[in-house]
Amino acid sequence: MTTSPIQMHQILANPSQSQSGPQAPIRQSTGNSLLAKLNAASPVQSPVPVSAAQNQIFSEDEKRDWGFKFHGYPAFARWMGTSEDFFLLRRFSDLNARVLLSMQDEIMFLEERLQAIDKRHMDALFDKTTQGKLRQSILDRTVPVDRTAQEQMKQSRNDTLRHDPDPERKQILKKLRTLLKEYNESVIAFSDMRSRTTANERQITNLENWLYHNYPGAIDPEEHKFAKHHEDLIPILTKDRSPLRHLVEKSRKMRSWSLFSVNKEGGTSTSHFYSGRKMDAFTNVIIIVLGLAMLFGPTWWLNSIESADGKLGIITGFTFLFTVVLVCSSVEQPFQILAGTAAYAAVLMVFMQTTSAKS
Template sequence: MSAGAIDSEEMAPEETPPPPKPWKDEGYPAFSKWMASSEDFLILRRFRKVNTRALLYLQNKVARLEEDLDNIDASARQMPDEFADSGTFRGDPLAARTATMERAIPLLQQYNEFLVTYSQVNSWSTAQKYHTQNLDNWFWNHRGAICEEEQEFASHKDDLVAVLNRPKTPLRQLIEKFMPLLDTRLFRSAPREQHVSSPTTVYLSNKRLDAVVFGVVITLGLLLLLGPMWTLHFVVDGVKRLGIITGFIFLFTALLSSATIAKPFEVLAATAAYAAVLMVFLQMSGGEEA
C-alpha cells in the first residue's frame, strides 16, 4: 500500500505551491508566541504622553470635586445652625456634601492606583538597542505577518521598555555579538516548550554565557592583581612606576564598568580600594630594593 501511494504521488502533475499568506498562517498567534518565548523579545510601549494626559484628566476631575466640597463647606457656614453642622458624617444635614464624597472616593482610588502603576512603569529602563533590534528583525523576517500600521509601535524607540528586562553587562552584550561563537552547541539553550522553531531565532543559555563572563572577569581580575606586582618588581624608575600604576587603575576601572552593572559610586569605591592595593605593592617593591 505504501508503494502504491508513493507511485501515485510521483505520477501526479507537479503543482505550483500557493503564494505565502503570513497574515493568515502566522499573524498575531506566531508573533505572540515569539514574544513570550524569551525575556529579550517582550518589548512594549509605555505610552508616556497618553498616560500623562490621562493622569492630568483624572487629576482635573478630582480637583473639581474638591472645589465642590469647598464651596459646599463655605455655603454651609452661611446657613442657619441646623444646616451648618460639618462635624459629623453620620448626621450630615447636607445631602450634597455626602453625595460629593461618595463620588470622590472611587475617583480617588482610580487616580491613586493609576498614579502608582504608571510611576512603576515609568521607572523601568528604556529598551536597549539589542531589544529593539530583535523586534525589527522579526518584522523583517516575517514581512506581512502583522499589519504595517500595527508595527508602528516599534518605531518609538525611546518609549519602548523590556517588560522582563534582565540586565546585561556590556561584556555580555559584546560576547553575544560573536554569532559564529554563539552558533555552536556550547551556547545554545536546550529546547523548551515555549521556544519557537525558526531558522532566524536563536535561544542562548544564560547559565553558560554567565559562566563565560565570570571566567573572563576572574582571569582579567587576577592579571590586574598579579601584573602590577611583577611589573613593579622589575622597574626601578619612580615615574615609570607611577605610570604603571595609573595604567592598571584605568584598566581596572574599564573592566569593572564593562563586566558589571555596578553604579558609578560603587565603581569609584572599588577603584579606590584597588589603587590602595597597588600602592602597597609599590611600597613593598621599593622596600626590597632599599
C-alpha cells in the same frame, strides 16, 4: 533565554499542518449529575467550515505568502513568548499622561467643590449667645432645646462625618474615594512603566524582521503599526546587563558558539537561541580572570622595581586600567566605581610601601 538578532535573509519555517481526527462518540446522560449533563452536551461547532478534501497540499512558499492563514497571531504570540528580546509592547506615554491629567483635573474639581462646601458651613449664620444656650441645654438635658438654634448649629457643622448635614459633601467624598484609588494605582503603574528602558536596536530589529521579512502579511497591516513606534516600545522584561555582556552579544561568531547554543521551539528558522545563563557565566569568568591579573600583575612588577617614580607609574597605569575594566564589567553607579578604584589603588600603595621598607 535571550536571542541574537534574526538574519535578514529569507529562510522559511516549517510549521506542520494539524489535521482533525474523528471525534469521540458522545456519552448519553444516565442521571441528573453535573458530570452526566456535561457528557451529554453537544460539542461546540466551529463557525469556520473545515474542508473535507485531504489532498490539499500547500508548499512552503504558499504558506509564507498566505501567512494570515497558516501563521498569524498563533505563530506571532508563540514567537514572542520564546524570549524577552522578542516580547515588545508600546508604553503609550502620551495617552497615559493625558489620562492621568484628565483624572487629576476631575479630582481637583471635586476638591474645589468640597472646599466651597466647607467654607459655606464656616460662613453660615452663627449666634454665639444662642449657640451657648443650646450647648448648655444639651449638656443639662433638662432645659428645652431651642429648635431654631439647633437648626442654625446644624448648618454650621464641620465636625462630623457620621451625621454630616450636607448630602452633597457625602457624595463628593464617596466619588473621591474611587477616583483617588484609580489615580494612585495609575500613577504607580505608569511610573513603573516609565522606569523601564526603551527597546534597543537589536530587539526592534528582531520584531521588524519577523513582521516584514520572515512572515510578511501574517499580521493585519493595521495591527502591526505598533512596531513603527520605536521610541515607545519597551521589552516586557528588562535585565541589567554589563557593557561586556552587550559586547559579547553583539559578536555574531561568539553567539554562534556551541557553548551557548540551545534548542527551543517557537522560533523561526532564522532565529538563533543562546543560553543567557551560560553567557553570564562566561562573562563572569572573564571578569574574574581580568581581576586576578589586575591584582597579581602589578604586585610582581612592583617587587622587581627599585625606583619610586617607576612604582608610581605602574600604580597609575594599572589603576586606570582597573577603572576601565570595572566600567566595562559592571552596572554600578559612577560613585561606586570610584570607590572600588580607590580601594584598588590603596592596596597597591600599601604594597609599594611594604616593598620600599624591605629594600
